[in-house]
Amino acid sequence: MGPPGQVGLNRPALGQPVQLQRPVRPAPGQLAGGTIELKRPEAPAQQQQQPRTDIAFTRPPAQVEDEGKGRPGGRLGRIAVVVEDEDAELDEDEDDDKKKGKKKRGKREKVTAEMKRAARKQREAEREEKAASQRREKEEIFEVGEEGMSLEALAEAIQVDPSDIMRTLFMKGIMLSMNQVLDKNTVKLVAGEFDLLVVDKEEAGVTAGAVKQRDFLELEDLEDAVPRPPVVTVMGHVDHGKTSLLDFIRKAKVAAGEAGGITQAIGAYNVEVAVEGGDRTICFLDTPGHEAFSAMRARGARVTDIAIIIVAADDGVQPQTREAVSHAQAADVPIIVAINKIDKPGADVERAKQSLLELNLVPEEWGGNTVMVPISAKKGTGIDDLLQAVAWVAEEKQLMANAARLAAGTVIEAHLDKKRGAVATLLVQAGTLRTGDVVACGACYGKVRSLTNSAGRPVAEAGPSIAVQLIGLNAVPQAGDEFQAHSSEGDARKAAESASQGLRAARIAEMSSTGSMVTLSSLATFDEDTDTLQRMNLIIKGDTSGVVEAIKGALQGLPQESVVLRYLLCAAGDITTSDVDLAAASSGMVVGFNLSPDEAVQSHAKRLGVTINTYKVIYNLIDDVKAAMEGKLRTVEERQPLGSATVKAVFGSGKKKVAGCVVDEGRLQKGAQMEVSRGKEIVYSGKVASLRRIKDNVEEVQVGLECGVGGEDFTSWQEGDAIKCFLVVSKSQRLEEARAATAVDASTL
Template identity: 45%
Template sequence: MSKIRVYELAKELGISSKKLIALLKDEFDVVVKNHMSVIEDEDAELIKELLQDSSKDDNEKECENIVDEYEKIAEEEVVNLAKKNKKKKNTDNKSNKANKDNISLNSDEVSDIIEVDETITVSDLASKLHQPIADVIKNLMLSGVMAAINQEINFEIAEKVAQKYNVELVKKEEDLDDRLAEEAQEHEEDDDANKVKRPPIITVMGHVDHGKTSLLDAIRKSRVTSSEAGGITQHIGAYTVRLNDEKITFLDTPGHEAFTAMRARGAQITDIVILVVAADDGIMPQTVEAINHCKAANVPVIVAINKIDRPGANIDRVKQELTEYGLVAEDWGGDTICVPVSAKTHEGIDNLLEMVLLTAEMLELKANPSRKANGTVVEAQLDKGRGAVATLLVQNGTLHSGDSIIVGSTYGRIRAMFSDSHKKIKNAGPSIPVEILGLSEVPEAGDRFHVVKDEKTARQMAEARKQKVREDNLNSSHRVSLEDFYNQIREGTVKELTIIVKADVQGSVEAIKSSLEKLSTDDVKVRVIHGAVGAITETDVTLATASNAVIIGFNVRPDSKAVSAADKEGVDIKTYRVIYEAIEDIKSAMIGMLEPEYKEVIVGKAEVRETYKISSVGTIAGCYVLDGKINRNNDIRVIRDGIVILEGKLSSLKRFKDDVKEVNAGYECGLTIEKFNDIKIGDVIESYTMQEIVRKEL
């Protein structure tokens, strides 16, 4: 027995699928799920016979009613709306008006189901419905909506109008980011043929006072020549220099913090890093941090040994120290380029730039200037006179003034574009930094930008991304943590546990790094990407965010900025007093046996402002409570310069002469610590409790 689909039968009957589905249920007691469901031919014939006469009468009556209503509406209003459009549109309207008596509601002339976007213009809707524009405007007016031909209406309004023509509208459920990916894919086919050499993008890093800024100034003064080559303005954050008709782009945001913050947002824009090391000072803590950040990002490093004009300069000592961190100079048999330079005398500057170009040549940096542009936001700000101002670094394609772009979750049309010398330009190719105006909001540094076909598409994409961000925040899953590490191994989401180690002394750092890396197995690798002495800082959390790492602190504590950043980014921070506890926790996490029973809760912090020594009592600390509250019965720890020097209990807590149980933030107090008198001004007393938590099953 043959069957027919609901939408096909609805088309034959000249009614909507929704109306037919309701009719089947109410009149024939036949329940169908949707327009794609099938019914028996016998039932279909019965329905046709029943509805044939009444449907014909209704259609004729409905047509007469619409013509009558149309004549009652003041035609002048419709014509006036149409006259606001182009002459071509007006010609179409006159033709449509002349044929108004031939308006047909026969569903055979229109599609039963039409897909549309979230919004649609009146003219596009009329085109999809195969109806005169004036008639669609009339129906909008009957619905209480005054809309011109080129005005956009939302899906709900369009759906009501379509129902009057027995047409069912369906909202497109297209992923706008997928559309962007498809557009990019269209250009990938001709990328190999159209790719040309592009300038390298350089970031300068190093320790404080080792000459990063001086080196950049020296490069700028010696190589930034004509206005075409580019000057430097402090607000744009990037500039271009020339050497032998070759361009090099420098990011004027040196330092590992900016470098890693951008990488944490998915922006891998640096091709080469110049690591500045002072010849008279050698490797310092920030130098080590910069090396580790570069290794984590897998970016080539060129070492600029600066200050060779100083009396105490020792180039060989710097090279020797570099070998301890896996950077072996070329003349010592390694693959790291080391260039002696002097920012003061400009000695070696040309050689350094030549080495940059040589490294860039080995990397074969290419881009396709003929495609739509994409790249990264270097920095952005809100200017009172100009609105949202963003510095973009074009990484592929060519950016033109007037292009519509989407930047992260914001969008806009480029109203004006300026070079690094603040001259107005019309286009910018790969690796060229530009400052643009015209964005709807201020984007974040590190946000990616793409050129799209029009501003409407950009706006839709931005709204979709904002919605996705809101959903991700509601359903956010934390980054890798020791508690759920074993689950992630089993699910295949992680194959490597990345760790950052901070300790009170260098010996502990090396011991923990060595012990943890020995825990690696064939299935899971433990990798320590950074180890240093000192308190856990916001920079460590930023690196952990970019590398999806766990931070382990030994005898050190995170500062307040690090704690808030870790909470915001979902970074796991673990602190220990015994090395073996850290090793056992990592080992247990790898085999799925970790069972944390307590969680440390910081109750309050107080700073020691004065000390008093009394022979019969000991040392009394006069403190000011910074935040939270200090409780007499809570455990405390004494922190000096970010390092824990004692964990213990309070023996007394007073306000003036009275013993008290607790002291809140903003008040002063006096306290003594059990069996400890070596309290100094500037120490921080941290009060905490251990809260029992319920362990989730693995």
């Protein structure tokens, strides 16, 4: 026991009573001190005294031989304690009698995996019930702009009293006034305290997409539902080890072959893994971490059951980490954090966990609900624990699907193959897809000619949570399109035509609102740019629709106040002579990703003077397009200071007057520009026409020397005049500089 007045909990041996040291309220005139001994009470025949406080941690204890097994971290479970009335006066003699008569407890019951899962399910059900109750009373989603929102507006949005918000922030050391505006981070902090999720506008779309997915895949017949494998999306910042993790799990070396060290397209893999209870199938989605692939990560979050957020132990939370967590939270997807690269010298797992707190991810061992597993994807350390965690979460979710219905799911990726035609990677989410089925994928449709699994082997059918490549569509669908099998080709064609009309209307509305509608009349005026606004025309082709989408999204992030990007064509497939013709007619730029145009197309482009730019790394593509945009900007003149001088005397008369000067700083240079100021007034601005040193004409005079200076058509020199000498050079603008200049011009209106 500790010293008097100190609270302490001694971990007992198995089967022994718990002793809790607690300060005793002293009687009048007595000093504070003493201890209270608390025992595990046996169930009495009748309750003698109503306890004031009950603390019950329901997770059962484990036997000694089970230490280190079970959940990652090897926790033994918590101890059930009953704390009786702290004001009750204990009779020491009676207490001694109770202790003598008390029988020694037997061994604790062994904790099984089923009991652990039951405890986790109970906590999950309580959280869901609490969240559902709050959603009935409050807005599920409210948007917050970059400027934040006022305290009053926030209180109204989440339907709480403003004083409660002020009190909450005060407890965190943040003082507020009633009229103060809260920035976005503070709003998110408040939302977290009230169990709400604040999302950016883009994330609201992710949430809506997730809801749409659930509606789209509603089971037709619950009696036919069977368990299905979990779909797990691996997300995180670039180079934090996502692909290396899957590489280790699949035992296939794919990470080293990626251009630029980044995953260029989303991949779907079904993997058999060994976990507690036997082998399980898990469908992994590998999403790129580069910032340009935000749309791919959002799409992955919408179709997934569990999100693994991978964080490097030596790097912590990074921008794409935050974005990935936001996507998963917006889609209401359970998150497991894999803290990778623990084998590196600078790895700090605890610091990585600390950095995740800002994203409202609290480790289970710190009292939170997020499973965090330290791993090394390079060496395989902790991978088994990670897979076991996935299996536990999947079992808790009780994932089910109706395998007997017509197949439905999502297009993960699609591209055009020269020999096989349109190739689409599909994730079957309900039903069973078979060769010979007729499907509609967005605006495309066709009969399934062949199915290939993630191992590259042909298969006859694919059930729920299975990823396959499909051949047989009449065109290349868009990544993210929903697919549905139909009973007849006519039904599939009607569904595709309906989707096509809706897509066409949406695109026309978007292009009209942005002024990027391309018509024959607009092609004729493409070169009629103004001095303040230039246009740059792009034809973008890529190997997959997802990559094209990512490129367009990345380019939209470039400043376009002075040069506007105009997308004449964005599509998956090879670069054709038609693309070259379009570029020639519009003075456009052709960019291809993961493509190599054939010799006929290259020859055609050479004849028309069109340059085709192809890339394998998206960084290079963005840099080149940005450079081309900057090439359309007007050059600006910039002063480069050379030196200054002071007029000490004036020599000569008439047009031959010169100023006798001393160079105070830098140098004076013949032919350079100079300004002559008298007090605050500039009396001359022009060239240095002549420069003499004693009796010689010189090209320049250095600091500290005397010289004679003559100006073009200027003879009104006076003693004390100040001379500033400089060069005027033309400089190309950067897009960021043009944006700043545009903002300054707008502010002066």
